[in-house]
Amino acid sequence: MRVVLVGPSDDRQRLRNQLGGTFDIVGEAATLGAARRLAPDADAYLVAAPSEREPTFFESLTPRESEILALVADGLSNKTIATRLGVSDETVKFHLTSIFGKLGASNRTDAVRRAIRRGLIPL
Numbered sequence: 778m779r780v781v782l783v784g785p786s787d788d789r790q791r792l793r794n795q796l797g798g799t800f801d802i803v804g805e806a807a808t809l810g811a812a813r814r815l816a817p818d819a820d821a822y823l824v825a826a827p828s829e830r831e832p833t834f835f836e837s838l839t840p841r842e843s844e845i846l847a848l849v850a851d852g853l854s855n856k857t858i859a860t861r862l863g864v865s866d867e868t869v870k871f872h873l874t875s876i877f878g879k880l881g882a883s884n885r886t887d888a889v890r891r892a893i894r895r896g897l898i899p900l
Contacts, residue, residue, distance in 0.1 A: 849885050
């Protein structure tokens with residue numbers, strides 16, 4: 778059976794390990810839409826269940842990182858955050874990269890989700 782693995786990289790790797798050689802993996806993609814474009818003739822698209830394992834210990838966010846993360850949680854774009862804080866877009870991107878690393882997040886939404894779970898962003 779020809780399958781495409783779908784999900785974040787770490788989750789796809791975990792799924793690939795679980796499957797062993799059971800299926801013919803013909804591609805991998807981050808989203809289902811991308812998977813369908815990549816291999817429209819695949820027999821199945823296997824979506825990797827997200828790992829709920831969060832690191833027990835993590836490096837604390839700086840006050841500026843916490844401020845940027847709160848603005849991301851409010852739905853603001855990098856450009857709007859940069860303007861509001863009086864910094865460049867590149868500075869915001871730099872802080873977001875650091876935030877992603879510290880929280881083990883793969884994107885903005887994942888960072889906000891993880892921060893909420895840890896009580897770093899008030900609801």
